[in-house]
Amino acid sequence: MMIDVLLFLFYVLQVYVLIHLIFPIFLWLVRLFVPNLSKDKSDYVAESDYAIIVTAYQQTDLIPDVVRSILSLNYSNYLVYIVADNCDVSNLVFNDNKIIVLRPETVLASNVKSHFYAINNFKRNHERLTIIDSDNLVDSNYLTELNKVFEMGYHAVQGVREAKNLNSNYACLDAANDIYYRYVDKFLLTKAGSSSSLSGSGMAFSTSLYMECLKDLDSNGAGFDKILQYEIVIRKLKIAFSEKAVVFDEKTAKSDQLVKQRARWINTWFKFFRLGLRMLSTGIFKFNWNQFLYGIMLCRPPLFILLFLSIMCFLVNLFIMPKIAVLFAILGIGFVIVFIKSLIYFKAKKEIYKSLIAIPKFIYFQVLALMKARIANKISVATEHYIEKTTK
Structure with missing residues (x-):
């Protein structure tokens, strides 16, 4: 009985992770093959107050x-x-x-x-x-x-x-x-x-x-x-x-700045996850496309948590459902492609590309932040800024 419950929970977890791996790829494909669903920007400018x-x-x-x-x-x-x-x-x-x-x-x-x-x-x-x-x-x-x-x-x-x-x-x-x-x-x-x-x-x-x-x-x-x-x-x-x-x-x-900031953000995600579920259900039952897509986005965990969950599902499925493991691998590659597309589209500077080698260390500090998420608002109210004069 306990094994059946654990398997059911694992299947639910897999569906959750798969949805969020598919989501950015789906949006990217919509951008490629479906006409622009957003409004065109006006050139008219009025000086509102x-x-x-x-x-x-x-x-x-x-x-x-x-x-x-x-x-x-x-x-x-x-x-x-x-x-x-x-x-x-x-x-x-x-x-x-x-x-x-x-x-x-x-x-x-x-x-x-x-x-x-x-x-x-x-x-x-x-x-x-x-x-x-x-x-x-x-x-x-x-x-x-x-x-x-x-x-x-x-x-x-x-x-x-x-x-x-x-x-x-x-x-x-x-x-x-x-x-x-x-x-x-x-x-x-x-x-x-x-x-x-x-x-x-x-x-x-x-x-x-x-x-x-x-x-x-x-x-x-x-x-x-x-x-x-x-x-x-x-x-x-x-x-x-x-x-x-x-x-x-x-x-x-x-x-230390990163850990405190991310701890607050992770705390916020757990705190307001219910809003994502509420938005998603509202979008489904009211057939509202805006709310449906937005609800999916609100339910997505921080990227490093999604990464760990994806790796876990992939490794477990290697032994119990190899075809699903292949699906996770394919979607993981698609996720990376969208990430690279984002850097290209917004013309990321060379320093950003060079820093990607340090992603494991960046993830490590976010894991530390996760461990402090429960007390995030006690250890930090706002991000402390280290002053380096910058002009624009």
Whole structure:
């Protein structure tokens, strides 16, 4: 009896792993053989009113750089709200009335609380808001490119978070990981008629939609973007992806930084896995293609966990179902091809290709992160940034 139960659970696990190995290949094939299911971008640009919310927790060293990049935008209709949570703001003095520095009276330690603190202190009723991290820099056409997508009728847009630093193998592999997710979960997913995933920053929304989705949320720790994307797609709306709305994001350059960050992310995945199941079931029962594909994406485990599960299934099937083992091998090759395609499509730099030899070490630190996932929000609230001046 126990053996039968174990076999059943193993079969369920295999189906789960196979779905997520097939998923990126399926999206790639849709891109190749099916007409573009996403809308074409408009060339019309209207200067809508933006609130640019920059959040910082404990560290403000990089704020002057992000402000400098924002003030270089080819755009005029915006105000910047810097929410300096648990920060010393004595060095945050700017001679521009577009920059508003806010220091909450009590420690918030929450992205959503920081965003709503900014919203509650808006100087005017901004039509749209965009969220930028304190370690980001923005491309000069960032808001212009967002507008091109908003003018097509979307209410939520995710831009590109391109690597700001490639100063270590960890940073390069972090960038490679980001490129893969950008290709599958943003580019291919939207081309297949679904929605882009959200990435925590470099994203923009109509202010009313953001408030509607998160006004009742009482959540600490990482993962607000996971809840937000669920709330948007469950409303039968689509999140657009803009390849030209670019922010430059600092990648994790040191192992301890990587472990703490990934521990928070893994914790978030386990915490919100139920949202993926709910989205998937909703998409199936309501025949909603957007929600169906998005639900599959939300249910996917972190890549290193998917790798370990795939290897385990392959090895076990060598002894019990050799034909299935061959299927796992073929899909594994297909997965690698899509990964390489992602690097080619987004023109990955040579440093990223050279760093791929260090993937086993990168995976090792993610295993360490998995072991710390349960206490992730106790050991780290936000990624600590090691200051290296970068200009753009």
